[in-house]
Amino acid sequence: xxxxxxxxxxxxxxxxxxxxxxxxxxxxxxxxxxxxxxxxxxxxxxxxxxxxxxxxxxxxxxxxxxxxxxxxxxxxxxxxxxxxxxxxxxxxxxxxxxxxxxxxxxxxxxxxxxxxxxxxxxxxxxxxxxxxxxxxxxxxxxxxxxxxxxxxxxxxxxxxxxxxxxxxxxxxxxxxxxxxxxxxxxxxxxxxxxxxxxxxxxxxxxxxxxxxxxxxxxxxxxxxxxxxxxxxxxxxxxxxxxxxxxxxxxxxxxxxxxxxxxxxxxxxxxxxxxxxxxxxxxxxxxxxxxxxxxxxxxxxxxxxxxxxxxxxxxxxxxxxxxxxxxxxxxxxxxxxxxxxxxxxxxxxxxxxxxxxxxxxxxxxxxxxxxxxxxxxxxxxxxxxxxxxxxxxxxxxxxxxxxxxxxxxxxxxxxxxxxxxxx
Numbered sequence: 001x002x003x004x005x006x007x008x009x010x011x012x013x014x015x016x017x018x019x020x021x022x023x024x025x026x027x028x029x030x031x032x033x034x035x036x037x038x039x040x041x042x043x044x045x046x047x048x049x050x051x052x053x054x055x056x057x058x059x060x061x062x063x064x065x066x067x068x069x070x071x072x073x074x075x076x077x078x079x080x081x082x083x084x085x086x087x088x089x090x091x092x093x094x095x096x097x098x099x100x101x102x103x104x105x106x107x108x109x110x111x112x113x114x115x116x117x118x119x120x121x122x123x124x125x126x127x128x129x130x131x132x133x134x135x136x137x138x139x140x141x142x143x144x145x146x147x148x149x150x151x152x153x154x155x156x157x158x159x160x161x162x163x164x165x166x167x168x169x170x171x172x173x174x175x176x177x178x179x180x181x182x183x184x185x186x187x188x189x190x191x192x193x194x195x196x197x198x199x200x201x202x203x204x205x206x207x208x209x210x211x212x213x214x215x216x217x218x219x220x221x222x223x224x225x226x227x228x229x230x231x232x233x234x235x236x237x238x239x240x241x242x243x244x245x246x247x248x249x250x251x252x253x254x255x256x257x258x259x260x261x262x263x264x265x266x267x268x269x270x271x272x273x274x275x276x277x278x279x280x281x282x283x284x285x286x287x288x289x290x291x292x293x294x295x296x297x298x299x300x301x302x303x304x305x306x307x308x309x310x311x312x313x314x315x316x317x318x319x320x321x322x323x324x325x326x327x328x329x330x331x332x333x334x335x336x337x338x339x340x341x342x343x344x345x346x347x348x349x350x351x352x353x354x355x356x357x358x359x360x361x362x363x364x365x366x367x368x369x370x371x372x373x374x375x376x377x378x379x380x381x382x383x384x385x386x387x388x389x390x391x392x393x394x395x396x397x398x399x400x401x402x403x404x405x406x407x408x409x410x411x412x413x414x415x416x417x418x419x420x421x422x
């Protein structure tokens with residue numbers, strides 16, 4: 001059995017301390033950004049221990065690669081992680097959101113309150129349900145949805161509220177729960193960034209009506225692609241179990257192996273397969289150490305970059321623990337120059353997600369969102385992951401400090417001047 005420390009150390013050493021070089025081709029740029037196999041220090045990197053590869057091969061050779069015993073075992077392990085919750089593993093985090101909306105009763109013409117400051121995968125399922133998006137503003141100090149603005153946006157047509165944990169930092173879940181209870185509206189957490197995070201000493205995944213996770217390639221826990229939906233209501237969970245597989249009750253007795261009983265309600269092909277689940281089971285063995293390294297790197301940055309002119313760190317309260325999937329900073333100006341200078345230094349940085357309401361598909365729902373304006377125009381993320389060596393994280397911090405000293409960030413555009421004090 002592999003040692004956790006040995007596996008993580010091996011992966012870190014593979015990433016290396018890169019020379020300060022800019023990618024010379026688009027392909028190299030993609031490698032630098034996503035995999036760490038290029039010449040820059042990557043923003044994201046896939047963690048795939050040898051034991052996960054061996055487990056997937058064993059499953060592939062078993063003759064049973066669809067949804068089966070490995071999926072059952074993975075769901076049991078996840079339930080233990082979240083403290084006994086009811087888990088539906090799925091083929092993506094997007095499917096988890098889509099299924100949650102269906103289970104919440106969202107349909108044609110209904111309204112769903114959400115945030116534009118997220119991956120488009122959060123909000124595309126709302127349109128797929130035929131519902132209308134209602135944007136709530138965010139707290140520019142966290143990137144998370146603002147409960148005060150959520151209250152303002154509720155109407156008689158509101159059927160669900162989606163809250164995204166930006167970078168893995170938990171939203172104000174108690175306030176959102178109070179809103180949901182008062183108005184009879186289910187809360188759906190998009191916890192794609194937040195596996196391993198906690199709020200008030202309970203894991204994210206144990207609070208709201210629905211919690212959606214992504215196990216996509218570069219997440220802290222990956223199944224290559226996949227997701228999970230946590231349901232608090234047992235009856236809703238049982239319905240979701242049917243809907244993730246066309247509406248078929250796969251546990252009902254059959255006279256004919258291939259012919260199902262009556263389908264009462266149409267569903268989807270959203271289920272996870274055993275190959276993905278086998279990888280997920282192995283990933284669970286390592287994920288605490290992965291999360292610890294992300295948090296240790298984030299703590300290092302918070303110490304090195306605090307009170308740095310031109311840079312503001314996001315809020316970090318003691319009543320919750322971030323997964324630190326991202327380390328986002330707010331620049332007082334000069335973001336493009338900062339990204340270019342970091343790239344020249346061999347460090348990949350990015351906004352990661354652009355505000356969704358700029359896209360044509362969502363443009364009809366535009367509204368005034370000053371918090372989003374402030375955050376989206378200033379935010380950028382630097383590498384924080386498990387793959388960083390101590391030398392690399394020191395080099396990254398030194399580079400950021402140096403850029404501030406060199407006044408790369410000194411010229412604040414007029415449109416940001418009014419928000420520079422936030």
